[in-house]
Each structure stands twice: as structure tokens, then as C-alpha cells.
Amino acid sequence: MIRVLLLFLVVCFGPFLSLIGRGNSSRHGIVNIGAILAFNTTIGRVAKVAIDAAVKDVNSDTSVLRSTELVIHAQDSNCNALTGIMGGLRLLETDVVAIVGPQSSTVAHVVAHLANEVQVPLVSFAATDPSLSSAQYPFFVRATQSDAFQMAAIAELVEYFQWREVIVIFTDDEYGRNGVADLNGRLAEKGCKISYKATLPSEANGTDIFDVLIKVAIMGSRVFILHADHDSGRKVFSVAHSLSMTTTGYAWIATDWLSSLLDSITTLGSEVINTMQGVLTLRQHTAKQQREKISSLDWRNLSKDDRYLQLNSYGLYAYDSVWMIAYALDAFFDDGGSIKFSNDSSLQEIGGGGSLSIEALRMFVDGNLLLKKIHSTVFDGVTGHVQFDVDGFLVHPAYDILNVVGTGTRRIGYWSNYSGLSIESPESLYLKPPNRSSLNQMLSDVIWRDKHR
Structure with missing residues (x-):
């Protein structure tokens, strides 16, 4: 009789007991997260301000992590793989x-191996190299768009303007080489x-x-794709301008480093902008109405040490x-996740002591659960609707297509993986059936240097 009663209680009240157990999971007062940035770069400086603002907002919103406080620890990678892995170890x-970053694709390739070993998710907002994949690096989460989509957009621009051949100038690293390799395939699909x-x-x-530039100047094509970093890209346009390679008859497309x-x-300064007149560039599309939801991202206060810095x-x-990460942690705790670390035997074997002892690293026991929660997180953020596909x-994925004119840029359209090139915003197109017919591909007129298309 007692066994029957116990079975009845389990069947009837088991689900409720399970919910109670999850609700009372071990929520820590403080949770440490990291960030790997390049402090000497524009993107790194902007990201540092944004990350600090996000941590402040999360900790101010008791509906997210309740009594748990996020604490951020940042390391400078200097866009160098060795420096990046040292920062990752620290x-x-x-x-x-979890770690926000790495910012650099080159650093991400190295640190991702370490993250896999200790099962700590890397949530990168800027490592766009298409070859970085969760298949190779399970604990690498790309929280931005892959350059595979940007290269698809550029290939469609080349087709739209009826160019058959292009010259590509790029930085000789993982970011540059792998992005261009993807572009090569995309162009081939278009007969270019x-x-x-x-x-x-x-x-x-x-x-x-x-x-x-002297070498490429004597070649037939006058259409250039520039896939570089901020410093190299600016220098390319400066030298190209001095060689009259930005005048009428030349066309340049810069990837989103320029935007x-x-x-x-x-x-x-006008002398720098003047070297870029007529250039097309792309910008990762973010919904304007969502950007306005940022609460503490007051750049006058947060970037007071760099008052000329603006949000990108x-x-x-x-x-x-x-x-x-905050939403994922909340779900992680609700599902019974706990922050525990254990010694990793494989790291113990290769550790060699010193100020940075590899054998001192420990594996995040429930790292797989947190990774799962990150991948299943769905929310409306400042970039728009945030959700991962399978x-x-x-x-x-979508981009603004921009034309450098005068002292700034003008938007001439959009590219989305949903409908290709359009003068309608991606948000409006998502409400309609996809239409990738050639007649539907449209942009506003481009103002090349000294003339319109």
C-alpha cells in the first residue's frame, strides 16, 4: 500500500518537485566572465566600452540573473596569437x-583549441573568418556574422554591376586569406x-x-576588393589616391572594416575621407529601433577617456x-547547472610550471550545459532579433550597402541572405515571400568619384 502511495506521489507531484529543485539551484553571488580584446584598435576600444556598459545593465536588471553579479576580466591580445593565448591562459x-571574444580571427583560431579543452565557451563578436566553425571548435560561438555572408553580398554586387573580373587586395592572415577563399567560390558561382x-x-x-599597387595597376581590371584591417586599409587608399587609382574609371569595394x-x-579629416570618395563598403545591418533600447550606453560618459570614439x-x-551569456547563465542555473571546475588530466601531463602554469587550468564541469544554453538563447538585442540556426x-544575416560621399556615407541599399540586394530594409522583406529574381535586385544610384552610375 505504501509503495502504491509513493508511486502516486511521484506521478502526480514529480514535475512540481522538479521545478522547485531547478528554481533552488545553486546560484552564485559572483560569476566571472572574460574578454579578449585588442586595446590598441578602434574595434577593441569601442567593444571595451560596450562590454562594460552591458555588464552594468545586466547587473542592474534583477530579472535576469537575480542575485548573481557578473564580473568582467579583460585581457589585451594586441591582435597577436601568442599574446592572445597568454591572455586566454590568464x-x-x-x-x-565564458569569454567574450577573441576579437581577432587569428587569435580565435588559437584560443579556441584551449577553450575546447577546458570547456569554456568563447562568444566572439568580431571573429568573422568563415573557416572558424563549431564543427572544428565546438566551444567557439560566433555572435556576429560570418564573412561567408559578406562575401556572398560582394559577389552579388559584382554581378549586379556586370563586372566579370576583380582584383582582391587583402591582409595575409587567417582573416584575409580565408575570407578571400570564400569570395573566390562565391564569384565562380556567378560566372565571375x-x-x-x-x-x-x-x-x-x-x-x-x-x-x-604598382603591380596591380598594370593589370587589366580596374575593379578592386579591399579586405583589410583599419590601419592597412587606410594606407592602401592613401597610396592608391596618390597613384591616381581612385579616379574616374576605377571602382573600389571595401569590406566592413571601412564602415x-x-x-x-x-x-x-577631409584629407583621409577624400582618398575614399566613391568607394562602396558594407556594414552589418542592425535594426535601428533596437539600437535605441541601449540604456547605459551613454558614450559621453562611458567613453570620456576617448571622446572622439563612436559606436560601430x-x-x-x-x-x-x-x-x-547572461540569459544563458539564467537558464543554466534554472536547469540545475553549477559552477564547478575539475583538474584536467591531459593538461596536467603537459604542464611545465612557470608564471603561467598550464597544469593549473581546470575544466568547467558543466561547460557543455552552458554552451547548450547559449546556442538556444533567443532575445531581442540592440542588434535586432538574436537567435542561432541549426x-x-x-x-x-544582412548588410547595409554604403557609398562614401562627401564627409561621410550614404546608404544605397541592403543585402540580405533572404532576398539579395534591395532598397527595402531587411525587416520589411522578412514579412514577404523571398524573391531573388534578377528583376528584383535593386540599389539606389552609386556616386562614384566624379560621376553617377
């Missing part, structure tokens, strides 16, 4: 449960091709760039990355 020694690939050495100086630079720094799209993704990509 963070992991502090038992962080890269006629020449010109690499820029690391930290290229004016002489390096002059030599590269993030123009959005971030208001003091570039990567800053928005950095801000949302912190919220993504392949680990953010849903609704």
Missing part, C-alpha cells in the same frame, strides 16, 4: 565560465572571377603597399554578447 586561471590576389604583409608600411572605421572615428556595429554585437549562425 583568464582561465581565474575560473571564468578573381583575376589577381594581392597580399599585404603584416603591419604593411607605405613602401610595401606602393609595391603591391566600422568611419562609424567609430569622427576626426579622420561590432560594439553592438559585443554588447549583445554579454546579454547572450548550423550555429545568427539568423537573418
